[in-house]
Amino acid sequence: MIAYLRTLSGDPAPLPSAEAAVPEAATPEAVEQASGETSPEPAAETATATAEATDTTEATGGTETAAEGAAAGGFAALVASGDVAAGEKDFRKCAACHTVEEGGANKVGPNLWNVVNRPVAAHEDYKYSPALQEFAAGGAVWDYDNLSAFLQKPKDLVKGTKMSFAGIRDDEDRANMVAYLRSLASEPAPLP
Template identity: 50%
Template structure:
């Protein structure tokens, strides 16, 4: 191979190298990316104390004595249809899966003749005293919460108004219905901010009438 051909081959190789280098430089210019100050991705964790929503308070339920004032025994009788498979509500009625409920209000728990109560209900009876309005209302709301281990499979009646209606009906299942409980006295309203209050010993307008 003469020198002319060698020069041509060398020139071709050099040209390819120059083109390749040029393309690399141009690519770096076009697709250049700045290196991040902090490598990787920053994960922002929310502050649990500041972002956590405040826990909702349980709704305040009026005492059974207050609810009974507007309760409907007629509606309560309709609610017993869901209980009729397990309980008899007539006077002298027989026990079923559950005890007969005539006269249940005011009766001692686990005391109806002829019915075999669970050990949990018998234990509850030692401290409960009787099925008064408050005990019955609480038990109807959540039987297993009041008597842990009870054999009663009922999940509970969640609406306070429905429980008041049912208790009002159960009250009628007696020859002499139990006296209604006295509703607690309403707390006096606090005076509005900025309102004047009579000084001690000062006469009010009513005192002069």
């Protein structure tokens, strides 16, 4: 039933890893302790890895994903390893409101050609919402972090935006989308 319910979402919740599904009593460390045969080095390594993971999670308020933790350069590093083809496929849902061709017309939303590292609310001949104009007034640029935050939940980054898109919660899906948007330029924005 849960597997079926997951299929009804455009962005299903992740499933637990195999390690998380195994009860603590069945872990190798627990088996070793129960049998009286312990090997101090692996247990120490496990404790150290657990402590490091806990420290990382606490430092980020518990919101860091495995992909972010692995990507030392943050979201831009995820974009660097992003799947442009997957981002292009996901962009199809955005094509109802945005064009991406060089010199393309604006639709309900602005044309997104060369959007990465472009100043916010700067596309010619598009009437941006007052909220986005105010956000842009501070010199905001569509850098990797701003694009990630906006695509994750537009109304959280720019309260009052006209963009009605609910957002992309998955970090890798957002990175794929931004990798695709980055590719839409004669000279793509630099990566770390």
